[in-house]
Amino acid sequence: MIRPVYTANAPAPIGPYSQAVWSGSHLFISGMIALSPDGTFLNDSLESEVRMALTNLKSLLESQGLGFMHVAKCSLFLRDMADFAAVNAIYAEFMGDAKPARETVAVLGLPMNARFEISAVACLPL
Numbered sequence: 605m606i607r608p609v610y611t612a613n614a615p616a617p618i619g620p621y622s623q624a625v626w627s628g629s630h631l632f633i634s635g636m637i638a639l640s641p642d643g644t645f646l647n648d649s650l651e652s653e654v655r656m657a658l659t660n661l662k663s664l665l666e667s668q669g670l671g672f673m674h675v676a677k678c679s680l681f682l683r684d685m686a687d688f689a690a691v692n693a694i695y696a697e698f699m700g701d702a703k704p705a706r707e708t709v710a711v712l713g714l715p716m717n718a719r720f721e722i723s724a725v726a727c728l729p730l
Contacts, residue, residue, distance in 0.1 A: 611667035614660040615639035618715060624664055629728040631668060635681070636660040637718040645716050653720045654691050658698040661722055672702040674726040680708040681721040691720060 608622040609631070617623060617634065624633040638646045638653035639660070646656045665671055682691060688708060704724070714721050 613663040631726040633724045635721045635723040637721050650687055650719050654694045657722050670726050672699050675704040675724050676727050677705045677725045679723045681711050683719045685710040
């Protein structure tokens, strides 16, 4: 059974999808860009975009009683692979000791012309 997730502490979806869905013990989190919870796009810099997207991910996890240590996999999407090192540094800061599986891909474009997007899969502890 699939159960949609919504929290006011992260931005509402900008399309026909859920912020996240539970399927069994797995939480599938939709892509997060630099939208504040009120829907404002914070694109002053690459750093502000990455920090806002990761803050949104953190808020969604916390709304379900989880943290980064519960994340099994992340997918990172960059508009420019030249941003990899800067994104990686901020990502490492947020993740701390958590080391989920991950891929990073360069894409032609992202919603709202964002430079960065992240999606994730988290799991309940065994």
